[in-house]
Amino acid sequence: xxxxxxxxxxxxxxxxxxxxxxxxxxxxxxxxxxxxxxxxxxxxxxxxxxxxxxxxxxxxxxxxxxxxxxxxxxxxxxxxxxxxxxxxxxxxxxxxxxxxxxxxxxxxxxxxxxxxxxxxxxxxxxxxxxxxxxxxxxxxxxxxxxxxxxxxxxxxxxxxxxxxxxxxxxxxxxxxxxxxxxxxxxxxxxxxxxxxxxxxxxxxxxxxxxxxxxxxxxxxxxxxxxxxx
Ligand code: C5P
Numbered sequence: 001x002x003x004x005x006x007x008x009x010x011x012x013x014x015x016x017x018x019x020x021x022x023x024x025x026x027x028x029x030x031x032x033x034x035x036x037x038x039x040x041x042x043x044x045x046x047x048x049x050x051x052x053x054x055x056x057x058x059x060x061x062x063x064x065x066x067x068x069x070x071x072x073x074x075x076x077x078x079x080x081x082x083x084x085x086x087x088x089x090x091x092x093x094x095x096x097x098x099x100x101x102x103x104x105x106x107x108x109x110x111x112x113x114x115x116x117x118x119x120x121x122x123x124x125x126x127x128x129x130x131x132x133x134x135x136x137x138x139x140x141x142x143x144x145x146x147x148x149x150x151x152x153x154x155x156x157x158x159x160x161x162x163x164x165x166x167x168x169x170x171x172x173x174x175x176x177x178x179x180x181x182x183x184x185x186x187x188x189x190x191x192x193x194x195x196x197x198x199x200x201x202x203x204x205x206x207x208x209x210x211x212x213x214x215x216x217x218x219x220x221x222x223x224x225x226x227x228x229x
Contacts, residue, residue: 014135015041016136016153016224017132017135017139018137018152018216018220019144019149019152019156019196020138020139020156020158021140021142021155021156021196022158023159024181024182025165025166025167025168025178027168027204027212029045029140030209031158031204035138035216036086036088036137038213039220040086041086041220042083042084042085042138043137043140044081044083044128044131044132044137044139045140045141047141049081050111050114050115051103052098053077053120054107054110054111054114055093055102057073057110057114060073064113067116070114070119074123078092078095080092081128082097086136105173108173111181112180112181115188116190121190121191125148128141128148132148145195145199153223156200157195157199157201158204166178200219202216
């Protein structure tokens with residue numbers, strides 16, 4: 001379910017959808033947030049939706065490796081996305097806004113197994129699409145440009161070399177755990193991390209965030225100009 005928030009009114013913008021995909025530690029969250037702020041767009045972190053669902057299952061004692069139990073329990077969870085006019089789309093679990101608890105090592109360890117379950121992906125992709133269809137949004141994840149929203153006007157795949165990604169890894173996650181999560185995310189049968197054929201691949205290794213943000217903001221300006229023609 002998506003919640004109406006703040007102004008309670010019309011959330012639809014006649015504006016672009018920007019997809020930013022990439023593996024953990026590629027810098028995509030930092031870049032996506034900054035791009036959304038600069039271009040006055042909403043920001044949807046789809047990884048947070050997989051993390052919130054994983055946290056809910058862990059709280060209920062569902063073993064992440066038990067795909068049948070994960071699929072059965074996921075459907076009953078009260079997970080909501082609350083888009084505002086711009087800025088971060090909040091993720092709510094049982095009515096509470098989720099934050100740092102989604103980044104714990106425990107959730108990071110379990111999330112890849114949960115997100116490989118097709119029923120989980122169907123459920124979360126539907127939730128993500130409901131928000132992205134409002135337009136005016138930067139959506140970041142693994143499969144946005146290839147699967148969730150292939151019609152995105154700006155499509156980026158961000159990479160970085162493994163040493164740099166290990167330095168930027170999520171809090172509490174060892175380089176080994178990050179590498180394992182990446183292997184699982186790229187090797188799974190259901191919607192693996194994948195570069196859309198028409199995505200622009202940007203290697204962030206050794207580059208300033210501000211520089212990459214400028215590059216993407218320029219692409220957004222060009223896409224907006226194209227829409228106005
Ligand atoms: O982006 P982040 O590292 O927070 O994502 C957490 C996990 O959620 C990933 O390791 C992956 O298993 C899953 N994920 C996914 N598809 C997305 C975004 C995240 O499967 N679009």
